[in-house]
Amino acid sequence: MTSADDPVGPGVAGQLPSCRHYLIVDRHGTPLTVSLTSGNRHDVTQLMPLLDAIPRIRGVRGRPRHRPKRLFADRGYDQARYRRLLRARGITPKISRKGTAHGSGPGRTRWVVERTSAWLHQFKRLRIRYEIHADLHLGLLQLACSIICLRRLRTSF
Numbered sequence: 631m632t633s634a635d636d637p638v639g640p641g642v643a644g645q646l647p648s649c650r651h652y653l654i655v656d657r658h659g660t661p662l663t664v665s666l667t668s669g670n671r672h673d674v675t676q677l678m679p680l681l682d683a684i685p686r687i688r689g690v691r692g693r694p695r696h697r698p699k700r701l702f703a704d705r706g707y708d709q710a711r712y713r714r715l716l717r718a719r720g721i722t723p724k725i726s727r728k729g730t731a732h733g734s735g736p737g738r739t740r741w742v743v744e745r746t747s748a749w750l751h752q753f754k755r756l757r758i759r760y761e762i763h764a765d766l767h768l769g770l771l772q773l774a775c776s777i778i779c780l781r782r783l784r785t786s787f
Contacts, residue, residue: 649759651750651771652676654684654698659746660782661775662687666768673706678715700724702739749778 648669654662663683665676681701686694701716703725716723724739751757753774761767 647759647762647764649764649767651747651756652680653743653746653750653775654680655743655746657742658782659742659749660779661746661750664771664775666764666771673704674709674712677703677707677712681719681721697721702743704740746778750774753777 650667650669650671652665652667652673656662662685663680665680665683667676681697684696684698686696688694697719698721700722701724703723705726705728707725708728713723713725750771753770755761755770756767756774759767761770
């Protein structure tokens with residue numbers, strides 16, 4: 631694997647590589663899908679791959695859901711192209727507009743994502759990156775999401 635193919639970008643000289651965690655959660659904060667990229671990638675580039683990675687969710691009889699009805703996101707995802715792509719998939723985008731006042735709009739709903747991110751960063755191996763290889767870090771990220779899902783299941787019964 632060359633450095634151009636590595637999903638985790640180079641860090642500052644002498645430091646470990648930097649990375650970002652992207653996740654989609656349900657309304658209760660349960661992680662549905664996670665992604666790992668280099669720290670210098672723009673947020674919006676991971677929106678469609680994350681939506682494609684959502685597993686089918688079984689529920690009532692009929693075809694299982696595999697996409698949300700609404701998508702809440704912050705200002706980093708505010709681009710007309712991606713709003714159109716979301717509407718074409720039947721998803722209502724609830725994305726904060728650039729230039730609007732903070733504390734208005736979807737911010738009152740997005741705290742669920744921020745809470746799940748805080749749950750992930752309770753695990754020290756995810757908060758401070760020690761792994762050089764991205765696949766090891768992604769495995770730890772997925773393990774932490776599994777632990778969060780298990781904790782959610784324990785509290786729901």
